[in-house]
Amino acid sequence: MTLTFNSDIYSQLLSQHQPRIIKTEEENEKFLETVEELLSRSNLTLEEDALLELLVKLIEDFEDKHYQLNVxxxxxxxxxxxxxxxxxxxxxxxxxxxxxxxxxxxxxxxxxxxxxxxxxxxxxxxxxxxxxxx
Structure with missing residues (x-):
């Protein structure tokens, strides 16, 4: 069985979580909670995995800018x-x-x-x- 990426499901996840450039600590915390929730699952779908990767990148970008002392x-x-x-x-x-x-x-x-x-x-x-x- 080949797993295929479902754009409709991914669109629903994007709509639900609304990932965007993080500008505040509150937004960062919200996305961190989502990442931790996704990481707690044992089997992510391809779409959830793509969302997780995107959120981790957004969090990293925010934290690289704002927490350079704690690299x-x-x-x-x-x-x-x-x-x-x-x-x-x-x-x-x-x-x-x-x-x-x-x-x-x-x-x-x-x-x-x-x-x-x-x-x-x-x-x-x-x-x-x-x-x-x-």
Whole structure:
């Protein structure tokens, strides 16, 4: 079975959530809540995944402009996503390697590799580049 993107469903999601350039902290919080709600689901549709990716980009753009003192890192993004989903280190062992590797990534002793970033992106349904420095 091939999954196909349904423009009508995506249009309904866009109409419901009305994503736009974020200008206020309140708008940012609203979109963060939507992102966390989407991340809490185990199986997103293609349309929900597209909405999630768009909202993450809008939030990143806002936060890059307004929170430059607290620049996020691949590690901090991973920690945030783990917290949002209630995940423990053990949940990542099958995704990025042994428990020792996971512990070193979580503790900032190892950078996330490109292969690990791709696996994390797939797992969290977001762009793998969020886990790569640069």
């Amino acid at each position: 996020s890192t691949p590690r901090s993004r991973l920690l945030h996503l783990m917290e949002a989903r209630g995940l423990e280190q053990s949940h990542l062992v099958e995704i990025i390697g042994s428990s020792e590797i996971v512990a070193k990534v979580i503790n900032g002793e190892l950078e996330i590799t490109k292969k690990q970033a791709e696996a994390l992106g797939k797992f969290f349904h977001i762009d793998a580049n969020l886990f790569i420095l640069g």
